[in-house]
Amino acid sequence: MSADRSKFVFVLPGLIVLVAIILFPLLFTIRVSFSDWDVARPGLDWIGATNYLRLVHDTRFWESFGRLALMAVGSVLLQYMLGFGLALLVWREVRARRFFRVLFLIPMMTTPVIMAVIWRTMFHESLGPVNDLVRLLHFAPLPWLSQAGLAMMSIITVEVWQWTPFMFLMLLAGLLSLPREPFLAAAIDGAGPIRTFLRVTFPMMAPISIGAIIIRLIEASKILDSVYVITSGGPGTATETSSYYIFIRGLRDFQVGYAAALSFTYLVIMAISLTIIAKVLARAMLVRDRA
Amino acid sequence: MARIDLDQLAHSYDRSGTRPAYAVYPFTHAWEDGETYALLGPSGCGKTTLLNIMSGIVHPSEGRVRFDGVDVTELPTARRNIAQVFQFPVIYRTMSVFENLAFPLRCRQLPQREIEQRVGEVAELLNLSGQLQRSALRLSSDAKQLISLGRGLVRNDVAAILLDEPLTVIDPQLKFELRRKLKEVNRRYRLTLIYVTHDQTEAMTLANKVVVMNQGRIVQIGTPQELFERPEDAFVGYFIGSPAMNMLECRLAEGGVDASGLHIAFPGADKRGIKVGAKLAFGVRPEYVAITDAPAADAIPAVLVDLKSVGAFRIATLGIGAHRVKAKMRADQPIPVDRMFVRFTDGRRLLYADDRLVAVA
Numbered sequence: 001m002s003a004d005r006s007k008f009v010f011v012l013p014g015l016i017v018l019v020a021i022i023l024f025p026l027l028f029t030i031r032v033s034f035s036d037w038d039v040a041r042p043g044l045d046w047i048g049a050t051n052y053l054r055l056v057h058d059t060r061f062w063e064s065f066g067r068l069a070l071m072a073v074g075s076v077l078l079q080y081m082l083g084f085g086l087a088l089l090v091w092r093e094v095r096a097r098r099f100f101r102v103l104f105l106i107p108m109m110t111t112p113v114i115m116a117v118i119w120r121t122m123f124h125e126s127l128g129p130v131n132d133l134v135r136l137l138h139f140a141p142l143p144w145l146s147q148a149g150l151a152m153m154s155i156i157t158v159e160v161w162q163w164t165p166f167m168f169l170m171l172l173a174g175l176l177s178l179p180r181e182p183f184l185a186a187a188i189d190g191a192g193p194i195r196t197f198l199r200v201t202f203p204m205m206a207p208i209s210i211g212a213i214i215i216r217l218i219e220a221s222k223i224l225d226s227v228y229v230i231t232s233g234g235p236g237t238a239t240e241t242s243s244y245y246i247f248i249r250g251l252r253d254f255q256v257g258y259a260a261a262l263s264f265t266y267l268v269i270m271a272i273s274l275t276i277i278a279k280v281l282a283r284a285m286l287v288r289d290r291a
Numbered sequence: 292m293a294r295i296d297l298d299q300l301a302h303s304y305d306r307s308g309t310r311p312a313y314a315v316y317p318f319t320h321a322w323e324d325g326e327t328y329a330l331l332g333p334s335g336c337g338k339t340t341l342l343n344i345m346s347g348i349v350h351p352s353e354g355r356v357r358f359d360g361v362d363v364t365e366l367p368t369a370r371r372n373i374a375q376v377f378q379f380p381v382i383y384r385t386m387s388v389f390e391n392l393a394f395p396l397r398c399r400q401l402p403q404r405e406i407e408q409r410v411g412e413v414a415e416l417l418n419l420s421g422q423l424q425r426s427a428l429r430l431s432s433d434a435k436q437l438i439s440l441g442r443g444l445v446r447n448d449v450a451a452i453l454l455d456e457p458l459t460v461i462d463p464q465l466k467f468e469l470r471r472k473l474k475e476v477n478r479r480y481r482l483t484l485i486y487v488t489h490d491q492t493e494a495m496t497l498a499n500k501v502v503v504m505n506q507g508r509i510v511q512i513g514t515p516q517e518l519f520e521r522p523e524d525a526f527v528g529y530f531i532g533s534p535a536m537n538m539l540e541c542r543l544a545e546g547g548v549d550a551s552g553l554h555i556a557f558p559g560a561d562k563r564g565i566k567v568g569a570k571l572a573f574g575v576r577p578e579y580v581a582i583t584d585a586p587a588a589d590a591i592p593a594v595l596v597d598l599k600s601v602g603a604f605r606i607a608t609l610g611i612g613a614h615r616v617k618a619k620m621r622a623d624q625p626i627p628v629d630r631m632f633v634r635f636t637d638g639r640r641l642l643y644a645d646d647r648l649v650a651v652a
Contacts, residue, residue, distance in 0.1 A: 184348055185381040187368045189442055190398035199394070203385045 033261035039254035051261035068241040072220040075159035083167025104165035116229035119158045148238035174208035206285040293359040293450035295322040300354035325481040329498035337507040374443025376454045380435035382427040389423040433465040451483040525646040537616040539573045553612030556589040569644040579639035580618035584627035
């Protein structure tokens with residue numbers, strides 16, 4: 001056996017696992033998307049691109065993308081700003097840091113579904129504490145979950161509540177890894193806190209910021225459980241996201257073939273748009289090579 | 292530029308114990324206006340602590356710091372008007388070379404015209420004129436270090452420029468160039484310059500005065516010449532000069548010293564000024580150990596143990612009595628083959644008691 005071949009043998013177990021875990025489900029989904037598999041006729045028949053032609057005209061699918069974009073970008077931006085702000089606050093305080101770290105970890109440790117149920121109760125129009133508070137401030141109670149705009153806001157609030165700690169931890173770790181000298185140099189040069197943040201802290205935090213934002217965007221685009229529990233996509237389809245719509249088609253209507261086509265289209269669109277977002281972010285936040 | 296007074300200054304990082312563990316022991320010293328100093332010592336001797344106390348990054352646990360008589364001990368770094376260059380070049384990553392140099396002036400809200408004029412002048416001096424519009428991030432590390440220095444130079448209010456081992460990350464060839472530039476800058480602006488280093492060559496070539504530190508104490512302050520010829524402390528003898536000074540443990544004897552049976556002439560050595568029970572040592576630099584083939588009254592018989600060539604010099608290791616001494620001589624100087632004696636140059640024989648210089652002969 002030649003050296004090249006023997007190398008291949010060593011790689012083989014890894015490759016097999018990779019194919020089994022990643023490639024097979026993907027390829028299977030693609031195959032299913034060309035079939036008419038549904039609850040009445042399960043099986044892999046071949047209907048060509050019929051499912052794909054159907055989804056092109058499925059406005060509900062495309063609208064869900066718009067809502068997803070709003071929800072994901074909106075909540076991740078809020079998470080980033082809040083997380084960064086909190087990290088900056090506790091960064092220098094060694095004693096408080098430990099306490100906050102534990103405190104902020106709690107939302108991340110809770111089970112998403114349970115947490116969503118609690119939030120649904122809190123937002124409940126007549127029984128929820130949120131409206132109690134509104135009444136206490138002498139305002140009319142608000143239909144948190146049954147009005148389109150408010151329902152969207154409620155879900156974003158829950159998302160921000162649950163995922164800001166992640167941002168906080170990532171950015172705090174980033175801040176703690178920064179060298180000390182640039183800050184000393186800025187102090188010596190006479191820079192105030194705002195200038196120091198804009199010229200020293202933020203540029204040095206750009207790489208980790210991009211990383212954290214991208215990770216959160218990928219996670220946030222898969223949002224399903226909180227939508228399912230809190231609003232079930234309602235009122236109407238006002239909070240229905242792509243993954244939730246695919247879930248309805250695949251697991252509620254059992255149009256498995258069509259849901260597979262939706263899933264695959266979703267995957268392609270997400271891969272392309274996240275790549276573009278990452279590029280844009282990198283270009284905006286990292287220093288351009290002007291040399 | 293200003294004179295910097297350190298008055299009864301001391302620092303301890305750990306103040307929990309009853310007796311503080313000093314990183315810098317109490318001392319008083321004045322850095323003269325416009326002078327170039329090197330602060331020389333091994334790693335961990337307290338030189339960076341001392342520097343950071345002057346720049347205000349570290350608050351001293353005892354004593355005061357005065358700039359031109361004004362007490363600045365409690366002032367933060369930003370209000371002390373010092374410039375500091377760190378071991379690793381610090382640049383503002385998002386800014387061009389021009390903006391990097393202009394940054395301290397922008398923070399002080401100077402008019403654009405003045406900023407351009409001053410940055411232009413400093414860039415000229417540092418040979419950065421052609422790269423002003425480039426991104427600072429893409430420059431080589433020596434150019435970045437020049438920018439760090441330049442940010443101190445553009446300000447005309449700096450009391451002193453403190454450099455903390457600024458050439459550590461620079462390529463050896465460029466080190467020479469940067470050192471030359473530092474000297475030029477110093478000549479031009481008459482700056483009070485304090486240069487921290489653990490490299491004796493750097494210290495000796497750059498500074499007019501060298502402050503040698505060891506284990507939190509200043510052991511000697513002097514010109515490079517003085518440090519070489521009259522090390523006040525045995526440590527200075529070891530640390531400065533290559534190879535280090537020969538040190539032979541000894542005790543006083545008639546007309547000289549006795550180093551475990553070996554008599555070395557040392558006119559004028561007596562008990563005066565030497566504490567009873569003090570550890571005595573005879574010191575002589577390898578440069579002042581002469582090898583001859585002629586026996587004389589004060590010549591000591593020797594055998595050649597090892598011979599190394601270092602460029603224009605040779606370093607001979609000689610056995611005298613039970614001791615080894617090193618001699619440094621020109622490469623073309625012949626070495627006697629059969630019989631060999633060493634003589635120590637008059638006026639270069641040093642006697643130390645408890646590591647402090649007590650007599651010269």
